[in-house]
Amino acid sequence: MQKISGLRRIHPGWYAGAFVAVLAIAAQVLYSTGIYDSWRDGRSVDRACGGMLAQGELDTALESSELRAESLELDDGYLAHCLVLRADSGRNGSLEMSLRWSTTKPSSSEAFPSGSDIDNGTKGQVAPLGGGWSGVVRNDGSAAVQVALDCRNDRSKALVAYGSFAAPGFAPSKSAAALTGLGRVTTEAARKTAAKYGCEASGGEKLTTVSSPPYGARPNPAKPLGQSTGSCAALRGLAPTAAQNDVPQAMEYPADTQTPQVNCYLATASQKPGYGLFAFYGASAKALRTGGVPSSLKAxxxxxxxxxxxxxCPQSTEPASFLITHLLEVHSDAITHPVPRYSPDFANTALKAFADNEAKQRGCTDVRMTAEP
Incomplete structure (x- = not known):
């Protein structure tokens, strides 16, 4: 049989070389078009905080679908700690999440409740997260959400999730949608982490809206104490006595029997907070006792x-704590009290009414006036 002299045998090495060349071209395309970076960023978000973060809600919170994540140093006893950032070129926005047991001391960055702020006007305020969740939202320049899920199978601890818009970048905007996204990310992380570690806990429903605390740079107006229907409602009957003690007004929050911290402020006629009433439950009460109480409020x-x-209280082995304090007003050159004279008799009466009502709403018992929290 005659051979065609123009054909040469192709060496197998040629195929290997061609395959390597194709891979190199493909890799160059992936790098140059950003496809690889996008894939890598997506993988980092999937794995963030052990895979506990709700992906779609992150997009809402940070107002972008181009995100990347990195792990942060774990404080002692923390289960996870991570940071999610916008990957869009030149765009700001970042969300920090930490997950821990209530038996673990909160880090200084979490500081929830912040003891140094409790007696400083409304700086220590939080609003109920709502939706049936045991959580609160704070906004003191950068929004933060904390959720604490009590474990039914171990009443000595709770799963605590803390999500915040954090540096670098902070929140991409101050929109209600971004804050609601932060709330959804935090609640979902709490639920998934509790389940992962065997904490039998009850959560709430999907949040439809999350509102910042109402008393900020442009606060909502106070109302006459006798008209209170929310967190100050227990003090309606003390309205005449409160007026005699220079606090005829109430600055209050929606009534919520799930929130781990309750605030009620009694305000002057000029709507400056003069007395602050607080209730702390479960993980918040424990955090207060283990470092949140400022020295000015210790015996x-x-x-x-x-x-x-x-x-x-039945939900936790941690006793609930209730506090009334004479509030400060901090100026650049001085510290004053909107209510000049503190009345121990009025304070004790108001605190007892507040604590008794809170205990009744939560099924708590054995309310006692004490020297310390």
Missing amino acids: ADEPRDYAWATAK
Whole structure:
């Protein structure tokens, strides 16, 4: 049979070389078009905080579908700690998430509740997260959400999730949608982490809206104490006495029996907060006892302008703490009190009414006035 002299045998090495060349071209295309970076960023978000973050809600919170994530250093006892950032070129926005047990001391960055702010006007305020969740939202320049899920199978602890718009970048905007996205990311992370680690807990429903605390740079107006229907409602009957003690107004929050921290402020006729009433439950009460209480609110030999009470609650082995304090007003050159004179009798009466009502709403018992939280 005659051979065609123009054909040469192709060496197998040629195929290998051609395959390598094709791979190199494909890799160059992936790099130059950003497809690889996008894939890598997507993988990092999928794995963020052990895969506990709700992807679609991250897009809403950070107002972008181009995101990347990185792990952050774990404080002692923390389960996860991560940062999600916008990957769009030149665009700001970042969300930080930490997950821990309530038996673990919160880090200084979490500081929830912030003890140094409790007696400083409304700086220590939080609003109920709502939706049946045991959570709160704070906005003191950068929004943050905390959720604490009590474990039914171990009442000595709760799963705590803390999500915040954090540096670098902070929130991409101050929209209600972004804040609601932060709330959804935090609640979902709490739910998934509790399930992963065997904490039998009840969550809430999908959040439809999350509102910032109402008393900020342009606060909502106070109302007459006798018209209170929310967190100050227990003090309606004390309206005449409150007026005699220079606090005829109430600055209050929606009534919510799930929130781990309750705020009620009694305000002057000029709507400056003069007395602050607080209730702390479960993980928030524990955080307060393990470092959140400012030195000005601890038992001492000097005359006190605050009072404490405690109660036993069925959801947690941690006693609930109730506080009333004489609020400060901090100026650049001085510290003053909107209500010049602190009345121990009025404070004790108001705190007892507040604590008794809170205990009744939560099924707590054994309300006691105490020297410490």
